[in-house]
Amino acid sequence: MPVQPLLALRGVSKRFAAVQALVDVELEIRAGEVVALMGDNAAGKSTLVKVISGVGPADKGVIEWQGSAVQIRRPQDAQVLGIATVYQDLAMCGNLDVVGNLFLGREIHRFGVLDEVEMERRTRQLLHTLSIRVPDVRVPLAALSSGQRQVVAITRSFVGEPRLLLLDEPTTALGIEQTSQLLDLIEELRDRGLGVLLISHNMGDIKAVADRVAVLRLGRNNGVFDVNTTSQEQIISSITGAADNTTTPRPSRPEEAWP
Amino acid sequence: MAVRGRRARARAADAAPEAGRRREGHRWYTERLRANAGAVRRRVHEGRLGPVPALLALAVTWSVFQGLNDNFLTPRNLSVLSVDIVGTGIIAVGIVFVLLIGEIDLAVGSLAGLAGALFAALYVNLGIPEWLAAIVAVASGAAAGAVHGFSFAKIGVPAFVVTLAGLLSWNGLMLYLLGTESTIHFNQDGLVAALTSRYFSAAVTTYGLAALGTAAYLLVSYHDRRRRSTAGMPCRPVGEIWARTALLAVVAFAAVHVLGRFEGLPLALVLFLGVIVASDFFLRRTPYGRQVLALGGGVEAARRTGVDVVRVRISVFMVSGTLAAVGGLFVASRVTSASQVPGSGMLLISAIAAAIIGGTSLFGGRGSTWSALLGVLIIQSIASGMALLGVQPPVQFMITGGVLFTAVVFDSLARRAAESGWRA
Ligand SMILES: Nc1ncnc2c1ncn2[C@@H]1O[C@H](COP(=O)(O)OP(=O)(O)OP(=O)(O)O)[C@@H](O)[C@H]1O
Ligand SMILES: [Mg+2]
Numbered sequence: 001m002p003v004q005p006l007l008a009l010r011g012v013s014k015r016f017a018a019v020q021a022l023v024d025v026e027l028e029i030r031a032g033e034v035v036a037l038m039g040d041n042a043a044g045k046s047t048l049v050k051v052i053s054g055v056g057p058a059d060k061g062v063i064e065w066q067g068s069a070v071q072i073r074r075p076q077d078a079q080v081l082g083i084a085t086v087y088q089d090l091a092m093c094g095n096l097d098v099v100g101n102l103f104l105g106r107e108i109h110r111f112g113v114l115d116e117v118e119m120e121r122r123t124r125q126l127l128h129t130l131s132i133r134v135p136d137v138r139v140p141l142a143a144l145s146s147g148q149r150q151v152v153a154i155t156r157s158f159v160g161e162p163r164l165l166l167l168d169e170p171t172t173a174l175g176i177e178q179t180s181q182l183l184d185l186i187e188e189l190r191d192r193g194l195g196v197l198l199i200s201h202n203m204g205d206i207k208a209v210a211d212r213v214a215v216l217r218l219g220r221n222n223g224v225f226d227v228n229t230t231s232q233e234q235i236i237s238s239i240t241g242a243a244d245n246t247t248t249p250r251p252s253r254p255e256e257a258w259p
Numbered sequence: 260m261a262v263r264g265r266r267a268r269a270r271a272a273d274a275a276p277e278a279g280r281r282r283e284g285h286r287w288y289t290e291r292l293r294a295n296a297g298a299v300r301r302r303v304h305e306g307r308l309g310p311v312p313a314l315l316a317l318a319v320t321w322s323v324f325q326g327l328n329d330n331f332l333t334p335r336n337l338s339v340l341s342v343d344i345v346g347t348g349i350i351a352v353g354i355v356f357v358l359l360i361g362e363i364d365l366a367v368g369s370l371a372g373l374a375g376a377l378f379a380a381l382y383v384n385l386g387i388p389e390w391l392a393a394i395v396a397v398a399s400g401a402a403a404g405a406v407h408g409f410s411f412a413k414i415g416v417p418a419f420v421v422t423l424a425g426l427l428s429w430n431g432l433m434l435y436l437l438g439t440e441s442t443i444h445f446n447q448d449g450l451v452a453a454l455t456s457r458y459f460s461a462a463v464t465t466y467g468l469a470a471l472g473t474a475a476y477l478l479v480s481y482h483d484r485r486r487r488s489t490a491g492m493p494c495r496p497v498g499e500i501w502a503r504t505a506l507l508a509v510v511a512f513a514a515v516h517v518l519g520r521f522e523g524l525p526l527a528l529v530l531f532l533g534v535i536v537a538s539d540f541f542l543r544r545t546p547y548g549r550q551v552l553a554l555g556g557g558v559e560a561a562r563r564t565g566v567d568v569v570r571v572r573i574s575v576f577m578v579s580g581t582l583a584a585v586g587g588l589f590v591a592s593r594v595t596s597a598s599q600v601p602g603s604g605m606l607l608i609s610a611i612a613a614a615i616i617g618g619t620s621l622f623g624g625r626g627s628t629w630s631a632l633l634g635v636l637i638i639q640s641i642a643s644g645m646a647l648l649g650v651q652p653p654v655q656f657m658i659t660g661g662v663l664f665t666a667v668v669f670d671s672l673a674r675r676a677a678e679s680g681w682r683a
Contacts, residue, residue, distance in 0.1 A: 075565040089559075091559060114546065116544075
C-alpha cells in the first residue's frame with residue numbers, strides 16, 4: 001500500500017490583481033520528509049506557504065491532508081490540522097513580549113483569564129528543549145535583535161505539537177551557530193516523523209537537510225529533484241529557467257558549488 | 260546520505276530536574292539585578308517608560324500650583340477635582356482602547372453630548388423611567404460606535420474620517436433633540452444626578468474601601484508569586500511585593516483621608532477607578548485584550564495568528580462609543596442638565612489629550628487605561644490651578660496645548676527609538 005502524503009496540493013492557482021502568482025502548482029510532502037522549495041525572487045514561494053497556512057487561500061485547487069481533501073480557509077484551519085509556519089516577514093507583534101508572541105492565537109486561559117504563569121512555564125520549557133537562549137522572555141519583541149526575533153518565530157512554530165512545519169527562509173538573520181542548530185533540529189523533526197517544507201536560497205543548507213527539492217518558476221512547477229541524485233547545475237538551471245528554454249541561463253555562482 | 264551523518268546532534272541534556280530549574284530561576288534574578296542599571300538605560304532609550312513621565316508631570320504640576328497658591332492642595336479643591344475628572348476620564352478610557360489599535364475616535368465628544376441630551380429628552384420630556392433612559396443613552400453610544408467600527412473595519416473608510424463625520428452628525432442629532440429649549444434640566448435627586456453628588460462619608464466605608472483595594476492587590480500579587488514559585492519560575496521577591504503594596508496603601512489611605520476632610524469619598528471617583536481596573540484587567544488578562552494589543556502591534560501579524568481583525572476593530576469602537584456615552588452621563592450629572600453649550604469639542608480634545616499625556620501611544624500597541632487617570636488628573640489640575648490663579652481660558656488652552664504637544668513629541672521620539680531597534 002503506498003503511503004499517503006501528509007500534505008498534497010493539486011492544481012493550486014492564485015492570482016493577485018495584476019499578477020498570476022501560482023499556476024496549477026502540485027506539491028507533496030510526506031511525513032518524515034524534508035522538502036525544499038526553491039525558486040527565484042517572486043517565483044511564488046511565499047504565496048504558496050500562505051495558501052497552505054490559510055492566510056491567503058488559493059483561488060483554485062485542492063489541498064489533501066493524509067489523502068482526503070480539506071478546506072484551509074483561515075489560519076485556524078491550518079492550526080487545527082497541525083500546520084505551523086515561520087513566515088518570511090516573521091509576522092510578530094513588536095509590542096508583545098516573547099511569551100505573548102509565542103502563544104498569540106492559542107492563548108492558554110482558565111475561566112477566560114489568561115494563564116500567564118502556565119504560558120511562561122511552557123515558553124521556558126520549549127526554549128530549554130530547543131536549547132535556545134533569549135535574554136528575557138518578558139521583554140517586548142521590538143527590543144530583540146532581528147536574529148533573536150527569527151529564533152522566537154521558529155520557536156513559535158513548535159508551540160502545540162505541529163505535524164507539518166512550513167519554514168519560509170528561516171535562516172536569513174541567523175548566525176552560523178544558530179543556522180547549524182536549526183538544521184540539526186530539522187533533521188531531528190524529520191526523524192520524529194514530521195513533514196517539513198523548507199524554503200531557502202542556500203544550496204548548502206538544502207543539500208545538508210533536504211530529501212527532495214521542488215522548484216517553482218514564475219508561479220509554475222519546474223521540476224522535483226532528488227537531492228542525492230541531482231547535480232547542483234541541474235537544479236540551478238531549473239530555478240533560473242535555463243531548463244525550460246524560456247530565458248537565457250545565468251551562470252551559477254561559484255560560492256554555491258556542491259562539494 | 261553521508262552528509263547527514265556529519266551533522267552533529269549534540270543537544271543540551273533535557274534532564275534538568277527541579278533543582279536545576281530552581282537554580283536557573285535564581286541565576287535569572289541575579290542576572291537581572293545586575294543588568295538593572297543597563298535595563299533602565301535601555302528602557303529610556305527604547306521609550307518604554309510606562310507611567311513615569313506622567314507621574315513626574317503630575318508631581319511638577321501640583322508642586323508648581325501649590326507653590327503659587329496654597330489653596331490648591333486643599334481637601335476642598337482636591338475633592339472637586341476628583342469629581343471633575345470623572346466624565347472626561349471615562350471617555351479617555353475609551354480613547355485608550357482606540358489608540359491601542361492604532362486608530363482615533365473623534366466622535367466621542369459628540370457622543371457624550373448626545374447621551375446626555377438623549378437621556379434628558381427621554382426622561383424629562385417623554386417621562387420614561389430614569390434607569391431606562393440612562394440605559395438607552397448608553398446603548399446609543401454603543402450603537403454609534405458599532406456604526407463607526409463597521410464603516411472603518413468592513414468598508415475600509417479611514418477611522419479618522421468616519422469619526423469626523425460622526426462628530427458632526429451626532430452633534431447635529433443632539434441639537435435636534437434639545438430642540439428650541441436648548442437646555443433640559445433634570446431631577447437633582449435622581450439616579451444620574453447621584454452619580455456625581457453622592458459621597459461616602461462614613462470612615463468605616465471609605466477606609467474599608469481603601470483597605471479592600473490594598474488587600475486585593477496584595478492577595479493577587481501573592482497568589483501570582485506562589486504559582487510561579489511552584490512552577491519553579493523566577494518570581495518577584497517578597498520584599499518587592501510588600502514595598503509595592505505599602506506604596507499603594509499610602510496613596511489610597513492618603514486620598515481617602517484628604518477627601519474625607521471635605522465631603523468624603525466621591526461615588527464618581529470610586530466608579531471611575533472601577534472602570535479603570537476592569538478595563539485594565541480586560542486588556543491585560545483576557546484573550547480579547549490580547550487581541551486588541553496584537554492589532555496595535557501589527558495588523559497583519561494578528562491576522563496571521565487567526566485574530567478576527569474586523570470583529571475586534573468593531574468591538575473597540577463600540578467600547579469607545581459606550582464609554583463616551585457613560586462619560587457623557589457623568590458630565591450631565593455634574594450640572595444636572597443637558598444643554599447646547601458647545602462643550603463637546605473641549606471634551607473631545609481633553610479626552611484624547613488625557614490618554615496621550617497619561618502615556619498611551621498615538622501609534623498603537625503601547626499604553627494602559629491607567630494613563631486615562633493620570634492624564635486627566637494632569638489636565639484638570641492645570642485647569643483648576645489656572646482658575647485659582649485667575650488665569651484666563653485662552654492662556655489655559657495654550658498651556659494645556661503645550662503639555663499635549665510635549666507628550667506627543669515624547670511619544671514620537673519613543674516610537675522612533677523603538678522603530679530603530681526594530682529595524683536594526
Ligand atoms: N499581497 C500581494 N498582493 C499583490 N501581489 C502579491 C502579493 N503577494 C505576492 N504578490 C506577488 O506574487 C508574486 C510572488 O510573490 P512571492 O512573495 O510568493 O515570491 P517569493 O517566491 O516568496 O519571492 P522571494 O524569494 O523574494 O521571497 C510576486 O510577483 C509578488 O509581487
Ligand atoms: Mg518569499
